[in-house]
Amino acid sequence: MNDSASPLTAERQAASAPRSRARRIAQLLLQGDRPYALYIAFAVLLVVFSFASPWFLSIDNFLNIGRQTALVSIIAIGMTFVIIARQIDLSVxxxxxxSGMSAxxxxxxxxxxxLIGAVAGxxxxxxxxxxxGLVTxxxxIPSFLVTLGSLSAARGLALLVTTTKPVIITNDSFISIFGEGDIAGVPVPIIWTVLAVIAGILLLHYSVFGRQVYAAGGNPTAARYSGIDIRRVTTLAFILTGVLAGLAALVLSARSHAARPxxxxxxxxxxxxxxxxxxxxLFGGRxxxxxxxxxSLIIGTLNNGLVLLGVSSSLQLVIKGIIIVAAVAFTKK
Structure with a gap:
């Protein structure tokens, strides 16, 4: 009886494995309170701009959007950890x-x-x-005040070390690896963005550290009684954001062939x-x-579409601000 049941059980487990993986993927894609709103908003933008501009729906333009949003997307992955932990970082x-000047x-x-430039940056x-993280x-001290101070200090130091002058980068390998190269036709800034997203997903959603970040931001008191070192978790979240800001600095410096303060x-x-x-x-835990x-892609697509339509830069800011506030208001809990 046991011999006949064992193969049957194995078959059932094998059949349920794809369904289990599909559920995990769906859960990852549909987190949040109204996750569908994000996908709808993105789809609406694509449809509107595709009708409004004949140049919008092209591979070159989509690659351009990816390049334009790379800096924001990379740093935003780290900022996600900081904000979930109920903090903020204004110094990125x-x-x-x-970081670009250091590299x-x-x-x-x-x-x-x-490699020397990458490590330095x-x-x-x-x-x-x-x-x-340590000062906070x-x-x-509230992270808002700490990072407001470091925003000024880091910018001032960047201006001071070169007396406000740019530093030219001539290393071809650095420029190719971080800025102007491509893999199978995909620009390397997009490749670095994808790698940052994959690392962020694994770290936030599939690691102990990620669960600790959610706990620290969602219910600090319960997290503390559970034995979670909130100070350590918070500091690591700030360090991660700094690392990704450094990576974004390499991408920008390589694309510009120079570092500017x-x-x-x-x-x-x-x-x-x-x-x-x-x-x-912004209250943490989510x-x-x-x-x-x-x-990030919604904001980048909005910027790109408005430029293609010839909208003035001042009006772009107004439109972008209204849409962002409306979208956040719609998706908030």
Whole structure:
């Protein structure tokens, strides 16, 4: 009897495995309170702009959107962890500028090798993130104030180290790996974005650290009684955001062939908008990586479509602001 039941049980388990994987994928895609609203909003934008502009629906334009949104998307993955942990990081734009300067200066004065620049850039971003996390958690100062201070300090340091002058990058490998190369026709900024998204999904949704981030932001008191070191988890979330800001700095510097201390001022606003538009709660405990990516793509598609339609930059800001507020209001709990 046992011998006949065993193969039957194995067959049932094998048949249920694809359904189980499909359910996990569906759960990943449909997190949040009204996840369908994000997909509907994105689809509506695609339809509207495809009718409004004959150049919108083209592979080249979609690749252009991917390149344009790469910086925001990469950093927003890290910001998702910070906001889920009930914190905020206003320093990511300045951290990016300082990280780019560090990478360029390292290749100029230490060794003209792309790996030296990569380590210097990402290391600088991680250091800024660590300072933000440690000051926030150890001195018990609100992260809004801490990162507001580091926003100014990091930008000022980036301006100071080169007396406001750009640093030219001539390393062809660095430029190809992070900025102008491609894999099977896909530009490397998009490749780095995809890798950041995959890493973010695995870390947030399939690791102990990810569950601790949700717990720290959702119910800090219960998390503390459960033995979770909230200060450690929060600090690591800030470090992760700094690392991704450093990666974004490498992408921008490679595309520009130079590092400038005055770049991407106000980038943090687009990053935070992408995360909140993607379903992340500013009160912590809620959010998912694919939602953040979709939020970034919605903003990028909106910018791209308005440019193709010839809308003035000032009116673009007004339209984008209204749509973001309306979308967040519709998707909020």
């Amino acid at each position: 734009g300045s951290s990016l500028a300082l 360029a200066l390292a290749m100029a004065y230490i060794g003209d090798h792309w 990402i290391g600088t971003g991680a250091l800024v993130g660590a300072i933000n 958690t150890r001195l018990n 005055d770049v991407v001022q106000g980038l943090e606003l687009d990053v935070i908008a992408s995360v909140t538009l993607g379903g992340c709660s 959010g998912f990586v694919l939602g953040t990516l979709l939020g």
